[in-house]
Amino acid sequence: MSRERLDCHRLLCPMPVIKTQDRIATMQPGDELEVVCTDPGALNDIPAWSRINGHQVLETTTRDGEYIVVVRVCQE
Amino acid sequence: MTQRKAVALISGGLDSLLAVRVMQEQGIHVEGINFFTGFCVEGHTHAIRKKDQKKPKRNNALWCAEQLGIKLHIIDIIDEYKQVVFNPKHGYGANLNPCLDCKVFMVKKAKEWMQAHGFDFIISGEVVGQRPMSQRKDTMPVVQRESGIDDRLLRPLSGKNLPPTLPEREGWISRDGLYDFSGRSRKPQMALAKQFGFEDYAQPAGGCCFLTDAQYSVKLADLWNSRGSKEYELDDIMLLKVGRHIRPATHYKLIVAREEGESNFLKGYKKQYPHMRCTSHGGPLTLIDGDMSEDELQQAARIVARYSQGKNTPQVELEFVTIAGEVTPMSVEPMPPAEIPKEWVL
């Protein structure tokens, strides 16, 4: 089980979602991905993407203009 | 009987939402595919502007998928799509929108995905006669032929007006369950949405991307003209969606934020573009795209000052900051609006 970080600074939606989707495709169930974005849209889109694809959002935080979403990879 | 699988082109609008629902009613397993060209109109692109930030910031394609309970695969086609924008075989629509080539390209990409993932056919929410270029009775077969998908492309909302497709002939679905919508009226779609219980769906005016927007197309044409060739990077086309673009000369332009939300957004580009900001008064952040002479630097500063809160004062202090962060203080007289030719403002 591992935790990875994905830097999505300056990327506008849907790019953070696409990056999240592509990274998660390479990860194992139980792994966690911390996505760090500057587009607040990510706070809606990454959880929506996670719900429809069966992954779990562990937390969403906002600090200093950064929006962070932590996703746990679940079995497809 | 094996459950048949279809991949649906999901734009985020009502038509694709309904088309999928109609197929689900017939027991088809559907997954969605959404292509990101860089020009797509997204709720949050508008939400860069502070005044728009209260509107819900949702991605309509994801929202549709969630309503439908289907998976959605979002695919970045930014680089490959450039050829479609540069050289559309079938030309442009009213603006720089290459709709017919765009449709062919997307169906071709969806076909590759379909084959790679063992799906049986493609569905799209297109309606005969709805759009002047890509959704005409004579252009719809062009999409099938040139993409190579032939009769594995089904348009459930107009199916009864079109020749039977493979899924119908093979009995995977029943033609009776398809619809016969045509033309520009949205009423039948709205009635069907009501029947299925869909509310709060997106109703985009015009096309699904910025290339159908006249002002956006002017800015894109200007970008190509100034560079001497049709080319762009993702940052270029993103920046065309933001700010006031002013081009005093072919070799440089200013991107002036119109309000605070845009200033914040443009700040993210300070490491890629030199910028100017007012220090004596409140004023917009301005990026500079291109190289300038000393005189032009003065000219640019006077334009920026004109958009600051010091526009009616004799002197405005500014800073010019290079990509490396070197700061040059400047003091200029704001340019009177009458001195800014209309042609400069794109």
Ligand code: SF4
């Ligand atoms: S409006 Fe844009 S995305 Fe839609 S078909 Fe035309 S070119 Fe393609």
